Amino acid sequence: MTGDIQPTDTAAKGFDRRTMLKAAGGSALAVALAGCSDLLSGSEDDGGNGGEEIPDEPIKAGLQTFTEGAASVLGLQAQYGAEEAVSRINDADGVAGREIQLDVVHEADAHQENYNTFVEEGKDVTFGPISSGGHLSMLGEIEDSGVINVSTDGTVTTLFEEELTDPTYAFRFQNHDVMEAVSAAVTAVEQLGADNIDTYANINPNYAFGEDERRLFSAAIEALTDADEVYSGFPDLLADDMSTHVTSVVQEEPDVLFTSCWGGDATLLLDQGQGQGMPDATDIIVGPVLYGSANDYTEGDIQGNIWSGSRNFYWGFPDTDRWSPGQELFEAAQEAENTIPTAHYMSGYGAVTAWATAAEKASDIVGGWPSQEQIAATLENHGFFTPAGYHTMHESHQCYSNSHFGRMVWSDDIGGPLLEDVSVADPREVSPPPGTSSFDWLENW
Amino acid sequence: MAVAAADLLLQSVTDPSGWVIHTLNGLFRGFILFMIASGLTIIFGVLGILNLAHGEFYALGALLFVSLASYLTGLVVAPTDPASLLLFGVLVLVAILVAAAVLIPVSAVIETVLVRKIYDRDEVYQLLLTFGLLLVLIDLMKISWGPGTHRPDAVGGESLNQVVDVIPMEEWFGFSYSSYAIFSIFAGAVVFLALLWFFDRTKTGRIVRATAINREMATAIGVSSDRVFTLVFAMGGFFAGLAGAIHSGSAIAASADMGGDALVLSFVVIVVGGLGSIRGAFVGAILVGVLSRWMTWQQPALELAAPFALMVVVLLVRPEGLYGTWGEIE
């Protein structure tokens, strides 16, 4: 980004070192030294063009998400959601009159590279990724490159709590893990009663996210009940077999089973679990991301007392009588992609909307096209609506939205599961106040 | 460690079903692995080629099965009584066999058109070609089936294996276990015995073995080594496809990129068993399958490393593998 020296810069600086070298005739050398001069002169400032006239050309936006592989169960939802948001925004005359052009790329294991390529392509804003590890690896780049990224997911709790304390350009739309893990514990207690929970078990995917969820859930359930953990298994991410973990749970017969398995792992766990009678061996199964695989379940998979979160969005809640946007989004998703929109659909939708509404607001304020800093500053404490309700982007750059939990039941009408008895938790109930670490907060419950 | 071992022992005495089920889980996995690895090992034994694209045959079998099974089981209503359950089972079996059978022409054509051209080339080119093939096949599968994961359509609200799993194992064996997995173990055993019979008892099998041992001599006595190679490659493709089809009938979801892990684990299996040995692939697969399930159960941290550590030990102590005969089919 900063490597490209704008013509205006040269004009502004007049007869700089580079032009001088060129004039001296050594243009090849001059170019060769230009990299060095970059090194010597420090970072070029490109953020000072705020308030410029609103350009004619469309806004260039990039989204990285899992477009293939097993994780595309989530990734494609985010893509569909982002595309729906972009198309709605463009239908409504764009952001400050500018249309959004969205490029989508497979995030693979190249998050940094994808972000950098987007920046090099001159993207005005970037969205994604899904992977929390990938999100971490990008943050340094984002802060250094100065092109805003609104993460769709990448929801490791500690991220904006502890480790990235003063971000400028990196934002996260989706609720962080603590909310869904705590919601899961609360739901189990509400359904069974604290006195009836003596044992619980964990099955979480074998990577940072899974361990994060397990620690948070365990801390929450032990704060609410006297239960002991009787089993904890970590099947590999994208596993092709969970029989061992299912067998262990069936033999331990815990009162509560918590799982943060998602995508194909969720269907595999429930399908294999049904085969070995896992739902019968437990009183309740709570899984914050189980509903994310809504499009892939069969009726047989979800037999039993299985409760799932739907992070910050469940299209059927509140009821359509009171709140139609959820139903409308459902219909849009059905029409465009023949898919049941899940919380990851909202990840994409919300990330785009967060940025677009903030950019619009900023352009109103500055009376022209805002700079990255100006949009970033507007995004802090920015509140906005989506069909999921009202969201606030806290100044920690973590967005807060309501968290949903409900019982999965089969619906022949939509050919997939619905959530029944949905309970909604205000972010203040299920996450620590900004500035407090989740574990400290849970300990003092 | 000693405490853990004592714990285990105690547990196995007080509650043997844990051991039985975890071992069955391992056997299921082992037999799937065996079906993939058997093809890899005979292709290596006869053709001298380590086919990196072999895992893609497995993936292709899985995806084909998903489509076929969805179509076939869609033709009937959900089974309600033993007769309709039997019909359903037959349809699933047909889907499995047809999916695997499609791999025969696919792999035969790949062999004739591409792989045959490089038998005499340096092994690095064989690796490069089959790796290129791997990438091409993955992408072709993504184009055909879409990038995500796929399961057979539900029948009467249940997934395919749930329908099959109504067979009451608990009544027969005293504990609950997936009858689909039992069927898969049985199928794997049949494949193993069939392969042994083929190579020991049939004329074609002996010709293949003769070709493996000495190509020139086989040619001299009038055997078309080209045909033998095509046959072997197609057999390998068939068994990998069979593994994929059977596996995707269990709870797993099929996807275009499921071949990689299968391939790497199959390496372990054939090295442990001895390159080119079918008995070796069998023992190796069961070892790796059961070991990995036991590890997942007792020492989950070692699950990933365990098969490779086993492979390292075997290679260092007995490089030719447990049943190694180096390039001959046994």
Place this chain on the structure above:
Amino acid sequence: MSTSDQDDGKRRIRLFKGLYLTPLQLVLAVAGILALFLVPEIEGVSTRLSLTTIHQGILWGMAAVGLNLLLRHTELVSFGHAAFFGAGAYGGAIVVNFLGVDAGLVVLFGGVTLALFFSLLIGWLVAEYRDIYFALLTLAFGQVLFAIALGWGTLGQDEGLFLRAGGSFTGDPPTLFALELGLRQYRILLYYLTIVLLVASLLVMWRLINSPFGNALDAIGQDRTRARFIGIPVKRYVWAAFVVSGVYGGIAGALYGMRRLQVTPEGTLEVFRSGEILFMAILGGFQTLLGPVIGGIVLRWLLENARFVTEHFELLTGLVLIFVVFFMPQGILGSLPKIAAGTRKRARNPGMVGGDLSTLGTMFADAARDAARTIKILLFGVK
């Protein structure tokens, strides 16, 4: 690289003892190095020419140069070279995270040390194996390291480790030559350092393979028995070559970790990374010194940047590899003389292009016929 056989009457310029280049070679070499130094500037020409891709391509290529010592000379196919690339990357990360040192050269040294350790250990265990056993043993060791990195919490599991100050993911990058730099400056300087190390490591490799030691490796590759009975301690030499090759991987891996500021098991240690290093060497031309670097840049570009150009980048990459096997077995660099000669001939005699096309047509027709015959045999049996 040619030997200094100077009987062909061409004028040669002595670079240093033993290395003589024709004027053309010298111009090409200088131009090549200059071009590499220019990359940070010309990347603006096209977004597809990113410094990131070229830098990382060079680093993977450097590992492939190391691997090529085994592949070309001792004729051993290593399928686990990512182990040393990863060890280099993790070694650097360990220095930053657990020793709290963020001086770039110390980080680099840490990476090389860890790679050296593992190549000494693994090399000693595999030095006497050959062919497929060597390939599979190296693969197995590579996977064991991968499994350890993925399973051991201290190493951050799938998220790996960050090479930023304090191991946090937003800290400052390591210092280079005691300079604290912004990210862009850091990366350009690191890139220049990479080029310098690349040129140095190529020269070292050139001397090594043209030394009696390199000659002995050739001998070992061509006939181990004979090598042993002309007095070459085969195991020790293979071990030494393995270690050299591992250290190259370690340098490259450490620089890669410093470039990305994060190391992950999947990104540096997985078996497919090992395969890529091997294929880079072949793609670029494993009978040449520079080929693996070219292969590194090209394959990296295909794997990383082609995603932005086509959805079907895997198909594209696969077809390129298959093309190389059948039409350019000498790899990109190794085939250049042939291509140049062929192009010259065709420029003089354009009629030959028609012949090429018909040869190509015949090849495809043959393939189609073979395929059809196979299907026929499957359906109707052998007549």
Place this chain on the structure above:
Amino acid sequence: MLEARSLVKEFGQLRATDDVSVRLGDTENEMVFIVGPNGAGKSTLVNLLTGRLEPDEGAVILHEETAEGTVERDITDMRPDKRVKEGLVRSFQIVHVFEEMTVRENIRTAALSNHGLMRSVWSLRDEHEAVEADVAALLEQFRLKDVADEKAEALPHGDRKLLDVAMSFALDPEYLLLDEPTSGVGAAEKEYVIETIVEASQEQNVTTVTIEHDMDIVKTYADRMIALVEGSVYREGDPNLLETDKDLRRVLLGVSDDE
């Protein structure tokens, strides 16, 4: 002097060498020939002496003249490449040369290895002028000069045999064990090959031990002859035994005529 002391080597049921004791190089640059029918254990004996095989029983002893007299050194467990450094060099029945190197490079590789390779890691292979002189001399002596820059794989069989032997001489041997250097060589060339070997051995003061099937050659060139039969030393001594000893003639020629 190189001594085989009660060497036993078994391959499964077969005793390839059965308690073989021989002394080689008792006299100055001795020319010893080992004869015997196929499967008599000739190659096995050479393999045991040079370290290609390890004996099941017995020892390989090197007798060295020092200031204090003769010292015995047991080299039974010594690696082959170390034995080469001790002057124990061999060629092979089936030609082992570096196929992708030129003839010159083959000989140079052998000559260089004798100069301590590790020490010369940082030098260039064509910098070793002393070696080049040796290489040139050997090329001349073994009539390989005209094909010096041909790849070894492209040579006719006779030249390949010569190259194999020439490489052995490049190693500055004290004891040279040649496993059928004339096998597969045309009748016309045979004599030349063996003459060259004898000549070079005399020049370099080498004890040469040659496995040979052609009894005329043995009779013409041998200082001493060792006849192996079924793994044991059957006769040892003057090559005239080949004419005088009827049993030996029957055992040897009866078989070798069939070949």
